[in-house]
Amino acid sequence: MKLPVADLSVFFIYMLAIILFGISFSFRKRSSDDYVKGGGKIPSWAIGMSVFATFVSSISFLALPGKAYLSDWNGFVFSLSIPLAAILAVVFFVPLYRSLQSNSAYYYLEQRFGLWARIYASAFYLLTQIARMGAILYLLALPMNALLGWDISTIIILTGVSVTIYAMFGGIEAVIWTDAIQGIILIGGAIATVLVICFSIPGGAGEIFRIAEEQHKMSLGSFDFNFVESTFWLIFVYGLFINLQNFGIDQSYIQRYITARNNKEAVRSTLFGSLLYIPVSLLFFFIGTALFAYYQSMPGLLPEDLRGLENADKIYPYFIVNELPRGITGLLIASIFAAGMSTISTSINSSATVILTDHYKRYIKKNLSAGGEMKVLLVSSLIMGSTGIGAALLLNGVTSALDAWWALSSIFSGGILGLFLLGFISRKVTGKFAFVSVVTGILVICWMSLSPFFPAAWEGMKSTFHANLTIVLGTVTILFTGFVLTLLFSGRQVPVSK
Known part of the structure; x- marks a missing residue:
């Protein structure tokens, strides 16, 4: 599929700009503490946007509309569990981690249970991040292959190298500020989609709600209690535990706590970023429902091979390429990349912090010079980024x-x-x-x-x-x-x- 020059220009300008912006932070004189914590200079709203961007991946950007198109809003119940988890985080977890005077989330476990607990948690965190980066890079490449027609391996390498470069050289400042930009672009792309659908569908937004109500597309699921079906309560409990894991023990989030200037700003950024995900995820679910109504109203616009519900995940990419105005398509493709890149950059930076704090300084050389710490962080970032790319390439086609x-x-x-x-x-x-x-x-x-x-x-x-x-x-x-x-x-x- 060949995209118009305007859309390709928007996409490539975005990619180049975000890489150069991230690298620009490497020209500042800073210590390893600045690289990991940002020197206490980053405002709470930017940290909050980074928390939000960590929640959202390219999978969310495409899978949530696909889920709503295929069925209903049962998956949105996950977002409804966030306020409870966020309240527990700011009451208990944020003060705990900011009081420990350590850059690692797993220092607490060593203090509580001994060295084995820190080794277990930090090592398995790194394995989880490799799996996460590999899966996101691979799943990002699938729709991009359909949108751009490029080879999947090429997309994986292009995306992975781009993120690794700015995450490695820019440190946490680059990650947070690029996350903030990418989060804004992502939200803008989603809003643009909704506006185009609402103004294009015969009958406007009212027709979307009429069809959605008729087809029960906005249901949150059954309120029965069972352990087999995806009911409201099952998804709510699942979301609560996942979000407790995110806020309580995930280095990606905890590093945001300690980056803030003080406890008050840490609380503010955590609440802002986590609660922002709720309306944005609702927007994604609405996009799926709106697309369902759009193609129900104008079925002739959808090719025969995409009309089966088994192709629900392909509908949004098809709409992006074929129905959006020129230039907006490029923005949406940039949004998809933005969602994936923000998640991967966070994994790279947090993993490098864990390698330095929990492993290198713990077993190899405790008293490192400032220059030595920076070298470990840079090499660790490169290794984690390369390993994530390798994991994605291994998944290609399997x-x-x-x-x-x-x-x-x-x-x-x-x-x-x-x-x-x-x-x-x-x-x-x-x-x-x-x-x-x-x-x-x-x-x-x-x-x-x-x-x-x-x-x-x-x-x-x-x-x-x-x-x-x-x-x-x-x-x-x-x-x-x-x-x-x-x-x-x-x-x-x-x-x-x-």
Whole structure:
């Protein structure tokens, strides 16, 4: 598919501008602390936009409209769980991490349970980020292949190298400021889509709501209580646990807390960024519903091979290329890249921080010079960016491997939330009890995550729970095991070091 020169120009100008802008931060004189924390100079609104951009990936940009086009707004319930998780974050997590005087989220776990907990959490965080970057780069390349007609591997390498360059040289300042710009472009692109649909569909916005109501497209799902179907309550609980993991133990978010000038600005940026995701995700779901109404009203505009619901994820890319005004198409393609690039740049920077703080300075050389720390951060960023590109290239064309990677990602990160909550909630749980609890929880997570890949002969051993309950049941297992072991075998109190 060949795009007009105007759209390609918008896209390439954006890509070049964002790379040069990110690199420009490397010309400032700064220490490794500035590279990791921004020197306390970044305003709270920019940090908040970065929190928001960390929430949104290119998958969200395309998958949420596809979900709404295919079914309803059940997935939006995930966003409704954010306020509760955000309140817990600003009341408990933000003050905790800002008081620890460490750039790493996992220093707390060492203080609470011992070195093994820090090694486990930080190592599995890095594995999770590799899986995350690989999956996002690959899934970003699929629609871009349809939009631009470029080779998938070329798109992966182009995107990955671009992000790695500015994330590596620019540090956290480059990541946050480019995130802020990309977040604004992303929102602008979504609003442009809604306006075009509303002004183009016969009957205007009223027709969209009429068709949506007639087809039950805005339903939030069943309010029944069960563990198999994607009900309102299942998605809400899943969203709550995922967001507690994000706010409580994900270095990508915690690094935003410590970047802020003070506690007040950290709270403000966390609330702003997290709560902004709610109306924006609603906008994405509305786009999917509006596209459904648009092509219901004018079915002749949709090619025969895209009319089946199994092609729901392809509708928005098709609309972007064929229905939007020239130039706006380029903006939307830039928005898709923006969503992916912001997530990947965050992973690169936070992973480099973890490598320096939790591994290099812990095991290799504790007393590094400022120049030595900067070298480790630069090399670590390059390694993580390159590894993410490599993971994406390995996934190219292997759909089943992609599903396996997401299952492994659940295994890598699922036990960390339970470990953190176990230490945060109870002062009596010892390191030994926590270790047994985590192993038990990971076994549950592995069973649920890998069940779809069990051979037919193991049918009776497969999990019957909804896949979204993996992190919920894994975390609950860790907490339950830790509390029971403490109740049965220990009566003494273990102080918490801060």
